Amino acid sequence: MTASPGRSAAAPADRYAVVGNPVAHSRSPAIHAMFAAQTGQHLAYERLLAPLDGLAATLAAFAAAGARGCNITVPFKFDAFALAARPSERARLAGAVNTLRFDADGWAGDNTDGAGLVNDIQQNAGRPLAGLQVLLVGAGGAAAGVLGSLVAARPACITVVNRTPDKAQALVAAHARLGQALGVGLAAATLADAPAAQQVVVNATSSSLAGAAAPVDARVLAPGALALDMMYGAQAQGFLDWAAAHGAVPRDGLGMLVEQAAEAFFFWRGVRPDTAPVLAALRGAP
Numbered sequence: 001m002t003a004s005p006g007r008s009a010a011a012p013a014d015r016y017a018v019v020g021n022p023v024a025h026s027r028s029p030a031i032h033a034m035f036a037a038q039t040g041q042h043l044a045y046e047r048l049l050a051p052l053d054g055l056a057a058t059l060a061a062f063a064a065a066g067a068r069g070c071n072i073t074v075p076f077k078f079d080a081f082a083l084a085a086r087p088s089e090r091a092r093l094a095g096a097v098n099t100l101r102f103d104a105d106g107w108a109g110d111n112t113d114g115a116g117l118v119n120d121i122q123q124n125a126g127r128p129l130a131g132l133q134v135l136l137v138g139a140g141g142a143a144a145g146v147l148g149s150l151v152a153a154r155p156a157c158i159t160v161v162n163r164t165p166d167k168a169q170a171l172v173a174a175h176a177r178l179g180q181a182l183g184v185g186l187a188a189a190t191l192a193d194a195p196a197a198q199q200v201v202v203n204a205t206s207s208s209l210a211g212a213a214a215p216v217d218a219r220v221l222a223p224g225a226l227a228l229d230m231m232y233g234a235q236a237q238g239f240l241d242w243a244a245a246h247g248a249v250p251r252d253g254l255g256m257l258v259e260q261a262a263e264a265f266f267f268w269r270g271v272r273p274d275t276a277p278v279l280a281a282l283r284g285a286p
């Protein structure tokens with residue numbers, strides 16, 4: 001009996017990874033395994049720990065071994081931007097890359113964090129952003145990755161507040177032209193001067209790592225506001241408890257994580273997975 005050519009079964013799986021430091025905690029392998037099973041894509045997705053001074057060498061070795069692409073996580077998103085020969089428009093706006101595709105004619109870079117956040121807010125949490133007042137707390141890498149997509153969703157205005165106000169001003173300045181073009185008001189302020197009664201509040205700071213609840217006063221929350229922390233698990237709990245205690249609807253970053261992964265999957269494979277069952281499975285997991 002002749003062996004079946006069965007290309008997809010016999011061919012080795014296309015390799016991808018999440019690259020970071022640390023990376024052992026990452027839930028991306030589980031997410032992409034579910035996407036692959038759901039869409040019938042033949043791929044393998046692993047975790048890759050890169051030395052803090054060794055991102056370029058780690059990526060070069062992974063690509064040379066035949067891998068097709070990777071996700072980039074903390075603390076390498078800015079470094080990855082520098083390594084992408086062809087960054088997408090939204091990656092350029094963020095100055096950061098969280099997804100690389102190892103194309104033969106140069107690595108393509110994208111940043112799917114902002115689309116992930118906006119999709120989670122609008123589709124999963126059911127809050128269309130158009131016309132709303134939005135507060136973005138933080139002006140580091142996480143905030144930079146999402147501001148462009150928030151602007152593109154056309155809320156009435158976005159205020160960026162940060163412990164170091166200069167960084168909030170710089171982030172707003174970098175997005176000023178886009179805000180003007182889309183009619184979205186953009187402002188920067190200190191944490192203490194954060195505007196009151198915002199309908200959507202996004203915590204993009206790492207303050208919860210130190211066990212703090214929220215770096216802003218509860219007056220920023222309009223009744224029933226959506227208060228989203230980009231972190232999940234124990235790291236988000238302080239902020240979520242604070243939000244719930246002040247009449248807001250708390251939401252962690254797990255939905256954003258799944259949505260940004262779906263955008264990355266599409267960037268690599270040209271196939272869009274269904275995120276709902278994957279998010280439900282993650283929420284059900286211990």
Ligand code: ATR
Nearest residue numbers: 138139140141142143162163164167205206207215
């Ligand atoms: P990330 O990539 O996670 O965004 P980052 O670029 O180091 O990490 O940014 C961390 C963000 O959390 C910054 O906005 C930081 O404020 P500063 O720019 O003033 O440093 C904010 N942050 C960290 N700890 C904080 C705290 N205890 N209170 C308020 N903001 C804090």
